Amino acid sequence: MGQAALTFEKVNAGYKGRTVLDDLSFQVNEGEFISLIGPNGCGKSTLLKTASAFLKPVKGRVYLFGKDIRSMRQVTRARYIGVVPQKVESPMAFTVGQIVMNGRIAASGFLRGLVEEDFVVIERSMIYTNVLHLKDRYFMELSGGEQQRVILAMVLAQEPRILMLDESIAHLDINHRYEVLRILKRINREKSMTVFLVSHDLGLSSEVADRLILMSEGRIVAEGRPEKVLVPEILDQVYDCELKVQRDPVTGSIHVSGVLENFNGSSKKHKAVHVIAGGGTGIELFRRFSLQGFRITSGVLNEMDSDAEAALALGIDAVFEKPFSAIGEEAFQKASFKAAKADILVVSDVPFGQGNLINLQLAKEAIEAGKKVWIAEGIAERDYTEGKQAVEIVRKLLADGAQAWTSLHDLMKELKGDH
Numbered sequence: 001m002g003q004a005a006l007t008f009e010k011v012n013a014g015y016k017g018r019t020v021l022d023d024l025s026f027q028v029n030e031g032e033f034i035s036l037i038g039p040n041g042c043g044k045s046t047l048l049k050t051a052s053a054f055l056k057p058v059k060g061r062v063y064l065f066g067k068d069i070r071s072m073r074q075v076t077r078a079r080y081i082g083v084v085p086q087k088v089e090s091p092m093a094f095t096v097g098q099i100v101m102n103g104r105i106a107a108s109g110f111l112r113g114l115v116e117e118d119f120v121v122i123e124r125s126m127i128y129t130n131v132l133h134l135k136d137r138y139f140m141e142l143s144g145g146e147q148q149r150v151i152l153a154m155v156l157a158q159e160p161r162i163l164m165l166d167e168s169i170a171h172l173d174i175n176h177r178y179e180v181l182r183i184l185k186r187i188n189r190e191k192s193m194t195v196f197l198v199s200h201d202l203g204l205s206s207e208v209a210d211r212l213i214l215m216s217e218g219r220i221v222a223e224g225r226p227e228k229v230l231v232p233e234i235l236d237q238v239y240d241c242e243l244k245v246q247r248d249p250v251t252g253s254i255h256v257s258g259v260l261e262n263f264n265g266s267s268k269k270h271k272a273v274h275v276i277a278g279g280g281t282g283i284e285l286f287r288r289f290s291l292q293g294f295r296i297t298s299g300v301l302n303e304m305d306s307d308a309e310a311a312l313a314l315g316i317d318a319v320f321e322k323p324f325s326a327i328g329e330e331a332f333q334k335a336s337f338k339a340a341k342a343d344i345l346v347v348s349d350v351p352f353g354q355g356n357l358i359n360l361q362l363a364k365e366a367i368e369a370g371k372k373v374w375i376a377e378g379i380a381e382r383d384y385t386e387g388k389q390a391v392e393i394v395r396k397l398l399a400d401g402a403q404a405w406t407s408l409h410d411l412m413k414e415l416k417g418d419h
C-alpha cells in the first residue's frame, strides 16, 4: 500500500457552532478502495466536505498526501481530490461536453488552456461513464441518473488522485451502477487512484471495498475488512435495529438485511404491552412497539401531554385524565383494566410527582399477576414526590422481579425475545 493519501488528525467540524465530526482521526493510503458507511446524519457528507476543504475544521488538521489542505491552492486541490456529490445542487445551463471540460480546466488551471492530451482525457471520461452520446445535450434536461454520470465524468476528467463519491451511485440503475463500480475498480487498480465511496448499500460496499469505515455520531466506531465490520453485534448497535448478516459460502459476499417478520402477514397473535409514560417519554416507545407489531395500551396520560397526542395520532388504546390534573380514581380503574390485559408492562423514564405516582400501582398489579415489568433506570433523578416515594416503590418492584432497562435498543431486544 502506498503513502498516506488522506489524513484526518483530531478533526472537529460542523455547522454554526454545532459539532458533527467529533475528534475524528483516520488515515487512507494511496491505492486503497474504502467505503464509508453509517446511519443517516452521522456525518459522512460532512467528512467529505471537510476533506475537500469545502468546510473548515474548527479544530484539527486535514492532510492530502502529507500536505495541509489549508496551504493548497484550489487548482492543486482539484488535482489531488475530486468529489462526486450526493445530489447536484444547482441547475447548470451547460451542455454535457462543456461540463466535463470544466472538470479538466479546474484541475489544469484556467491560464494554461487545454491541449490535445486534455481532450483525450475528457473523451475517455465520457466513454467510461457512458455519456458521450449525450455530449451536446443540456445538463438540465437529463434524468437524475444521467446527470449523476455526467458529474462523475467531470470529476474523472480532473484525474484526481483521490476520488470521493457521496452516495453518488445510489440513483443509477443496476447496469450503470455495476458499470461505474467496474470503472472505479479498474482505475483504482491500474492507476492506483484512491477511491472513497460513501454508501448505504452495505452488501455492495463489502463487495468492492478493501476496507470499510463505519461511522456513528461523528466518530469512527469500526474499521477493517468487510467481514470484520459487518457483524450483527456492531451493526445492531450502530443502526439501532435488528439486522441479518449472511455470507455467501461460495462467493464470500455479504448480504445485510433488516428483519420484516412482523409484516409477513402471519396470523401469529402479537403480545400486548402497557406503557406508563408522560411528557414525551413514551413517543419513541410507542413508535418502536408499533413497528414491532405489539398491541399497545397506555395510561393514565394527561390530555394535551405530548405522549397523549402521540397515542391519539398512532391510534393507541390509552386512558386519559384531564390536562394538568392529578390522576383520579375513575381513570386509574380504566387503566388498571387495560393493563390487566397486557402481557408486559413498561415504565418509561417519566418523572413522577404526587399527581401521577398512582401509575406505579399498575406496575405493582402486573408483578402480582406474574407479568414481566420493565422500568427505566434512574428513578432517583426523576422522583419529585415528597419523601421520594417513587424511589421506594420502584425499589420494591425490582426486588419482586421487575427489571430495569437503560437503553431502548436493549429493551427492544429483550422484548423481542418474549414476542
Ligand SMILES: Nc1ncnc2c1ncn2[C@@H]1O[C@H](COP(=O)(O)OP(=O)(O)OP(=O)(O)O)[C@@H](O)[C@H]1O
Binding pocket: 015, 020, 038, 039, 040, 041, 042, 043, 044, 045, 046, 047
Ligand atoms: N449545511 C448544514 N447546516 C446545518 N446542519 C447540517 C448541514 N449539513 C448537514 N447538517 C447536519 O449535520 C449532521 C450530519 O449530516 P451529514 O450530511 O454529514 O450526514 P450523513 O452521514 O451524510 O447523512 P446521510 O446518510 O443522511 O446522507 C446532520 O445532523 C445534518 O442535519
